[in-house]
Amino acid sequence: MQLFALGLNHHSAPIAIRERVSFQPERLGQALLSLTNAKPVREAAILSTCNRTELYYASDDPQSAADWLADFHRLSLNDISPYLYSYPQREAVRHVFRVASGLDSMVLGEPQILGQVKEAARQAEEAGTLGTLLHKLFQRTFAVAKEVRTTTAIGANTVSMAAAAVHLSERIFERVSDQQVLFVGAGEMVELCAAHFAGAKPRRLTIANRTEVRAQGLAERFGGDVIRLDAVGDVLHRYDVVVSCTGSPLPIVGLGMVERAIKARRHRPMVMVDLAVPRDIEREVADLDDVFLYTVDDLAQVVESGLESRQAAVIEAESIIDSQVDGFLHWVEARDAVPTIRALREHAESLRQTEMERALKLLARGESPERVLEVLSHGLANKLMHAPTQYLNRSEGERLGEAMRVLHHLFDLNRRG
Template sequence: MTLFVFGINHTTAPVDVREKLAFAPEITASALQQLVSQTTVSEAAILSTCNRTEVYGRLTLDAVQIGEPHLVVAKWLSEFHQVTLDQVLHHSYFRQADQAVKHMMRVASGLDSMVLGEPQILGQLKSSFSVARQEKTATSHLIRMFQSAFNMAKYVRTHTAIGENPVSVAFAAVAMARQIFARLEDQTALLIGAGETIELVARHLHDAGIKQIIVANRTLARAEELAHEFNAQAVLLADIPDYLAVADIVISSTASQLPILGKGAVERALKQRKHQLMFMVDIAVPRDIEAEVSELDDVYLYTVDDLKDVIDEGMRSRREAAKAAEVMIEEGLVTYLESERSLDAVGTIRDYRQRMEAVRDDELERAMLLLAKGEEPQLVMQRLARGLTNKMMHAPTVQLKKASALGDDQSLALLQTMFDLNKTL
């Protein structure tokens, strides 16, 4: 049997293809059961995100021997999602054995992500593992594969700066806020807009411990939806003047063609704040905050261009960290393979011991019967010794003769080493 990964991601397939092959959470469990019951896949887990769909699993020996084992999963995906096989094959990749393990380690560590080093993928991978464990489609081999990937991801993040520097606009904005304020927990943030970028900003602020967040949006329903997720307050854009004075942090990202905040509004808010510092980030293009706001004292105003330098520096740092991470993964892969080989040896040793114990028990039972019949103990012991020797020697003797007849010097040398035949008794 062999481990494998079959998948598509942001580098191999456009979004319209990724959408067709995605697995919603509510169908993943049944998909796993179908995969292991209807194909030669014996263990399986499915990772499905906006940027990738990957099937991790283990193929039976029959599937590997037939050849082109990737077709097993490709055909199943094609039928499950009603997508042509040609389309699946055109946009997919297949890794097996050690390369499959290495791929999972890279995914878990954020090295295969659209945003290098992003941490969300590790949580998504853990969720896919949890579902597979719950459905009992991930057992011994796949469990060890996932655990090795998780351990590697933790090691990479502990020993490199792969996730420490901002590489997204949302992350960079919050990182700059951290530099301005000693304790974000004590600040109030006003977020203008409710799109994907503002949602990420809210998530980063929430993770940083900020307790007071106000979400202002053109439609109240969307603001309330976002506010509910982060225990925030939802208001309309028209209400911004009523809340601006309490905002220590203002981050704006809307699709408005005209500025939402002017110099006068900010100036009035500063007077109410008694000129307490205000940090503002305008991520929008066109800008949401008038450029003249930067002329005001007690205001730090940054635009998306100002964040670009922070993001570029973060990417350079992450690329350097990624080089070190790749080396760690290569070393971790060697350790994993050594561990797997040792487990194989344990199984072989167990089987060999069981066979020898069966031979021992058989010969001992025969000897006990002879003694019960009154046979001479010395003769019974000699017969027991000969019986044990002959039966234990039979299989190795047959294999030695075969190896010698075939000129298999490697097997002969291995057997000599195993039985320590080079030493003089």
């Protein structure tokens, strides 16, 4: 059984493709069980964010996961295969380490991805699909990410999606402090964005969410107010900046809703930042003259600060990761050898027991201890040497040379000779 990583991300696929294969949080458990029950996949975890959807799994059939991914989302594999990447064991381990360390992120070194990888592992453990192999992989992954962040400058001059959203708003409005900001959703990304916008002291900060308790907590923290999600259409015109990131499978903010808001605003500009995958805001909104709509892919164009120092740290981070990949694969190989080691020990123990019983019978018959020890040692040595001697005698030609090399190495004969 081998480890594999399969998926697509912002490097390999546009948002229009990524949103078609994303997983809603409430369906992750169902998806994991479907993947491990219906296909030859023994262990599995799914990482689904706005920038990537990836399957980490253990299987003897790597193709099965790609087939399952297409079937689960009711897509043709031919439609998504040009955007998919698949990594076998060594490359898969290295990829997971790089992802968690922020080396594969849209914003190099961004810290949110580590929390998202930890959440993917937690979901898999809760679903019962995190076996020994993946459990060890994730534990090592978290340790590697910590080492990369604490010993390199990969996280220096932090630039996040949240900071980029503020930067985009400042391109349109000179000062965020003069604007009213609406957040749709109350998840981690909205929380990060709210923290950044709150630092700019907007004139008003509002949280719209289905669950008012969660929204109320964020509003109190950042000095804002709360509205119901179904009230967004009625009040949208009041806000200059709208940042949305929910888990909705369908758009929450439609073209007609925004058209009415722009008309009520008398065509004053509006910045809309859609951080959700699938998108919360209908793509046609971008065609409106007075609306500046940005998606997660657009944010990459404004992330500039700190990249030089982070790029310099990449070489050091990659070196750490390469070393840790070798260490993890050594553990995997050692784990694969355990059944053979156990069988070898059981075989030796069986031979020992047989010779011990024979020795006890000789002692019971009155044989001298010296004679019994001599018989015991000869018998045990002959039985232990029987299999390698037969292996050598049965080998011919090139196999004989290889057999001799194996036995010399196995029994350290060169040093003894």
